[in-house]
Amino acid sequence: MNIPYDVIVIGGGVVGCLTARALSRYQLRVLLLERGADVCSGTSKANTAIIHAGYDAKPGSLKARLNVAGNRMYAQLCEELGVLSERHGTYVVAMADEELRTLEELRERGKQNGVPGLSIISGSRMLQAEPLLNPQARAALYAETGGIVDPFMMTIAAAENAVTNGVTVMLETEVTDLERQDGRISGVRTDSGVFSSRFVVNACGVYADTIMAQAGLTGFRIKPRKGEYYVFDREKSRVRQVLFPCPTPVSKGIVVTPTSHGNTLIGPNAEDTESRDDIVVTKQGLDEVFSGAQRLVPSLDKRDVIAVFAGLRAAGSSGDFWIDAPAEAPGLVNVAGIESPGFTAAPAIAEYVVDLLRECGLPLVPNRAFNPERKPAPHFSELSHTQQQELIAKDPRYGRIVCRCEMVTEGEIVAAIHAPVPALTYDALKRRTRLGAGRCQGGFDTPRVINILARELQVAATAVTKRGFGSELVRRKTKDIGTGGMGE
Numbered sequence: 373m374n375i376p377y378d379v380i381v382i383g384g385g386v387v388g389c390l391t392a393r394a395l396s397r398y399q400l401r402v403l404l405l406e407r408g409a410d411v412c413s414g415t416s417k418a419n420t421a422i423i424h425a426g427y428d429a430k431p432g433s434l435k436a437r438l439n440v441a442g443n444r445m446y447a448q449l450c451e452e453l454g455v456l457s458e459r460h461g462t463y464v465v466a467m468a469d470e471e472l473r474t475l476e477e478l479r480e481r482g483k484q485n486g487v488p489g490l491s492i493i494s495g496s497r498m499l500q501a502e503p504l505l506n507p508q509a510r511a512a513l514y515a516e517t518g519g520i521v522d523p524f525m526m527t528i529a530a531a532e533n534a535v536t537n538g539v540t541v542m543l544e545t546e547v548t549d550l551e552r553q554d555g556r557i558s559g560v561r562t563d564s565g566v567f568s569s570r571f572v573v574n575a576c577g578v579y580a581d582t583i584m585a586q587a588g589l590t591g592f593r594i595k596p597r598k599g600e601y602y603v604f605d606r607e608k609s610r611v612r613q614v615l616f617p618c619p620t621p622v623s624k625g626i627v628v629t630p631t632s633h634g635n636t637l638i639g640p641n642a643e644d645t646e647s648r649d650d651i652v653v654t655k656q657g658l659d660e661v662f663s664g665a666q667r668l669v670p671s672l673d674k675r676d677v678i679a680v681f682a683g684l685r686a687a688g689s690s691g692d693f694w695i696d697a698p699a700e701a702p703g704l705v706n707v708a709g710i711e712s713p714g715f716t717a718a719p720a721i722a723e724y725v726v727d728l729l730r731e732c733g734l735p736l737v738p739n740r741a742f743n744p745e746r747k748p749a750p751h752f753s754e755l756s757h758t759q760q761q762e763l764i765a766k767d768p769r770y771g772r773i774v775c776r777c778e779m780v781t782e783g784e785i786v787a788a789i790h791a792p793v794p795a796l797t798y799d800a801l802k803r804r805t806r807l808g809a810g811r812c813q814g815g816f817d818t819p820r821v822i823n824i825l826a827r828e829l830q831v832a833a834t835a836v837t838k839r840g841f842g843s844e845l846v847r848r849k850t851k852d853i854g855t856g857g858m859g860e
């Protein structure tokens with residue numbers, strides 16, 4: 373039987389997951405639907421992961437307001453959810469005299485947006501902060517509230533905490549249409565059936581306007597804009613600071629930044645694309661990224677690159693975030709056009725959506741059992757020797773290293789597979805445990821992980837996928853190669 377929900381959230385990106393978590397503070401029946409095999413399957417998994425200070429967006433825009441508000445919420449949120457983040461500030465670097473004015477303009481805009489802690493520092497001070505910076509740097513805008521976050525774990529942890537607080541998450545469930553009753557949006561039609569609800573929140577990333585069109589709303593369009601990246605070996609080309617060039621009209625420019633796990637990340641470029649699934653990297657795009665990054669850090673060496681990827685900005689026709697409860701489609705709340713700084717703004721977007729739902733008549737009775745905290749699963753490599761021994765004594769699977777580059781144990785993998793939002797694919801495990809994220813990029817661990825997934829999910833090895841149906845990792849058994857191999 374179809375249980376009616378109070379709110380259905382479509383889309384398990386950072387916006388949908390934080391919105392579901394925000395709703396779980398109240399006595400509501402909430403369902404989160406994600407078409408991917410994991411939450412964090414869209415843009416939230418492929419971005420620069422910078423907590424922006426808020427000096428970029430146009431003063432008075434929703435982007436500016438929610439960026440600054442979201443930034444303020446990050447410290448507590450990361451603490452509650454046990455997510456890695458660092459707040460060492462960010463720098464916009466002027467490489468030529470004519471760019472010095474841009475720094476002044478950004479500082480002024482930041483002041484108008486209410487961003488604290490902005491200052492312009494000299495090139496020589498900048499070099500002290502980042503020895504790998506191009507010595508020709510003239511000056512930089514320092515934003516002390518800027519930082520970086522682990523984007524995968526922020527999204528996953530929000531979803532897990534929402535589930536612990538009563539939200540239902542359904543993966544591999546695609547919304548194909550909206551249901552209507554008496555002139556209201558009354559639920560969704562999916563490839564797994566129809567679900568009724570009082571309200572539907574459309575947090576579909578680059579697909580948000582597709583859902584809007586299903587509700588007859590055509591005033592807002594998304595044109596995806598691709599950004600490509602290089603990831604460097606953790607031991608090499610290692611920068612300490614988040615370095616932006618001076619921005620262009622369509623993007624913040626090609627950034628050089630550490631990730632929260634200590635790799636250097638460079639990118640993105642900005643390329644309009646027709647497809648909402650086009651995350652293919654191109655030689656041209658990657659060359660643009662590399663030469664742009666080398667302007668800031670000339671010593672970057674392509675031999676230290678271990679991975680490339682691309683993400684899609686949900687660039688909207690209004691140029692601003694589009695968050696509304698349209699009178700033409702009562703029951704629907706759209707959260708569209710959430711391009712950068714959407715990750716930073718996401719906690720504030722979630723609160724904004726809850727307020728909109730309240731204004732639309734959703735009764736918000738506090739959920740007294742709500743627990744904002746999520747205890748992160750242990751990462752074996754980060755524990756002291758004594759802690760490691762204790763863990764192995766409790767569960768010997770923590771003594772078996774499956775990924776050698778990142779030192780990930782079988783115990784961590786099994787814990788992730790059985791977590792509140794289960795990791796059901798190789799990529800889902802990678803995002804949670806970092807297996808396969810090191811120099812060999814899964815060359816060593818993949819057969820072992822296939823075996824563990826098959827065993828824990830009680831499926832054949834041939835049913836184990838990289839990222840859901842259609843991405844099976846092995847086709848058939850060729851020979852029995854023992855426990856380290858893929859035998860069923």
Ligand SMILES: Cc1cc2nc3c(=O)[nH]c(=O)nc-3n(C[C@H](O)[C@H](O)[C@H](O)COP(=O)(O)OP(=O)(O)OC[C@H]3O[C@@H](n4cnc5c(N)ncnc54)[C@H](O)[C@@H]3O)c2cc1C
Nearest residue numbers: 383385387407414415416419420422547577599714715716
């Ligand atoms: C290149 C690039 C760099 C960026 N850098 C930064 C940065 O440094 N800092 C920052 O703050 N922001 C940054 N952003 C922006 C940030 O990544 C996004 O704003 C944010 O991730 C958007 O989250 P979302 O939840 O709206 O979308 P998504 O993460 O895309 O989530 C939408 C989800 O909806 C699902 N979905 C879609 N259609 C359906 C359907 N019909 N049924 C069910 N599920 C569906 C998708 O599978 C997806 O998982 C960047 C973006 C890009 C592309």
